[in-house]
Each structure stands twice: as C-alpha cells, then as structure tokens.
C-alpha cells in the first residue's frame with residue numbers, strides 16, 4: 527500500500543548544540559475516514575455491524591458486495607445523511623455531518639433531464655460552489671482553469687458546451703466525475719461511477735481516480751459491481767455481505783476461501799483470460815461478470 531509518509535523532522539539546533547532530547551514527531555494526520563464499531567440497521571434488517579475501518583489519506587478502497595448489502599448506505603453515513611445505529615464515524619478527525627465540503631461525491635447515476643439546458647462546464651463548475659476557497663480561487667480565470675482541467679481529465683472537453691440533457695448517460699457520468707474532482711476533496715465517494723461507461727472509459731476513469739487519489743492525498747471509497755477495471759488499482763477492498771464484511775488487499779479478500787466463508791456457501795473466484803470472475807453466489811454475483819469487456 528502506498529500512503530504519503532510524514533516527513534522526518536530534523537533535530538533542532540540550540541546554542542550550537544544539536545538537541546536530540548526533544549525531537550518532536552509531527553502530529554499524525556487523522557485518517558480521512560474512521561469507523562469504529564459501526565453498525566446500520568433499518569427496522570429489523572441489519573445491513574452491517576462491528577465495522578472498524580480507517581481509510582488513510584491517499585488510499586484507494588473498493589467497496590464491493592451484492593445488491594442490498596449496504597454499500598450506498600455506507601456512503602450516506604459518511605455524508606452525514608444517515609445516522610449510524612451503533613458506533614462512530616469521523617471524516618478527517620471530525621464527526622460526519624451533512625454539507626461537508628471536504629467530501630466529493632459521485633452519486634449513483636440518475637439521468638439528467640432532457641430539458642436541462644445546463645451545459646457541461648456549468649455542471650462541473652457547480653462542484654466549486656459552496657466551498658470555502660482561498661482568495662486566488664475567487665478569480666474567475668482560476669475557476670475556469672480548474673473546470674477546464676477537470677473536463678479534460680475525464681475526456682469531456684468536446685461536449686463541455688452542450689446542454690447536458692442532450693448527452694448520453696456515459697457522457698453525463700464523466701461530467702459528474704469531473705464535478706466531484708474539481709474541488710480537490712479530501713475524501714472522494716463514488717457510487718457506481720463506472721455505470722454507463724464503455725470499457726475503455728471504465729478503465730480510463732478508474733485510472734484517473736486512482737491517480738488523483740495518490741496525487742492529491744484524498745481517500746477514495748469506490749462502490750462498484752465492475753471489479754475488473756478497479757481491482758488492479760485499489761489498495762484494499764471492503765466486501766460487505768449478509769451483515770458481515772471482510773477488509774484486506776484484493777488478494778486477501780477476492781479468493782474462494784474468504785468469499786465462501788463470508789457468503790456461507792461455496793463461492794469460486796477464478797481468473798479467466800486475465801479477468802477475475804466470481805461464481806457460485808447465485809444471481810447476486812452475476813453483476814461481477816461483465817461479458818465482452820476489453821482488458
């Protein structure tokens with residue numbers, strides 16, 4: 527796992543002598559996301575419980591699991607929209623709360639209305655509104671530069687001036703990703719960001735998000751049913767199922783023994799033509815296989 531390391535602190539010089547007795551270590555940055563004994567229950571339905579998780583700045587975490595496992599609900603908890611039933615959640619050292627401008631969010635896709643006359647660059651620019659920015663960013667030129675850069679990063683420059691209602695689902699999705707990235711958030715939450723994207727853009731967007739995660743030191747939680755584009759890029763996987771979970775590297779989690787134990791039934795994880803295929807967990811798992819996807 528590659529995380530930014532705290533720089534070493536040089537020893538202070540005092541009166542010509544090197545002081546080694548008071549070498550101070552910089553205060554550690556709090557985890558970008560911290561969950562402790564977290565549990566979420568709706569009525570009598572327990573989605574997950576006893577979840578302890580720290581996501582470090584610069585870490586890329588895939589959140590996987592079948593339909594209804596509680597992946598979106600977990601993101602809602604981090605966004606401060608859904609309270610935990612048990613335990614605690616902190617974002618960058620503060621309790622999770624609504625309207626947190628440290629978080630960038632790519633929500634699960636909803637088609638933007640055909641009638642929407644909003645243009646792509648306006649939609650991406652909305653990602654800069656409502657944030658507390660430094661003086662420089664108040665300048666319109668700087669704002670426009672950031673929007674342009676975000677559009678270029680998702681390969682959306684060509685349709686930046688087209689009304690979003692006229693764009694395809696995949697094109698709209700790329701704009702949403704640019705909108706979440708433009709504010710350079712500390713925590714990036716992506717809910718099925720690869721939906722509607724063709725295989726080439728699935729890879730491109732996954733790589734872009736991985737790169738931005740490392741470069742900016744943001745922590746990214748990436749909910750997806752499309753595991754193959756992201757598994758080679760992620761540091762760890764959180765796999766939610768049947769109220770339980772596993773956290774570990776892709777190799778630690780995505781194997782037959784671990785998933786069989788988690789599902790309580792025989793699950794086979796196989797490599798087929800360089801792709802990971804999960805089989806045996808009934809229809810819930812079919813979504814992991816995306817036939818025809820280019821490698």
Ligand SMILES: Nc1ncnc2c1ncn2[C@@H]1O[C@H](COP(=O)(O)OP(=O)(O)OP(=O)(O)O)[C@@H](O)[C@H]1O
Pocket residue numbers: 568573591592593594595596597598599600
């Ligand atoms: N506010 C709510 N009240 C009651 N039940 C809810 C509420 N929100 C979600 N649920 C239920 O919780 C379960 C988990 O939903 P969630 O959307 O988190 O699952 P998911 O893992 O993201 O699924 P998918 O892969 O299908 O998107 C679902 O059965 C859903 O119906």
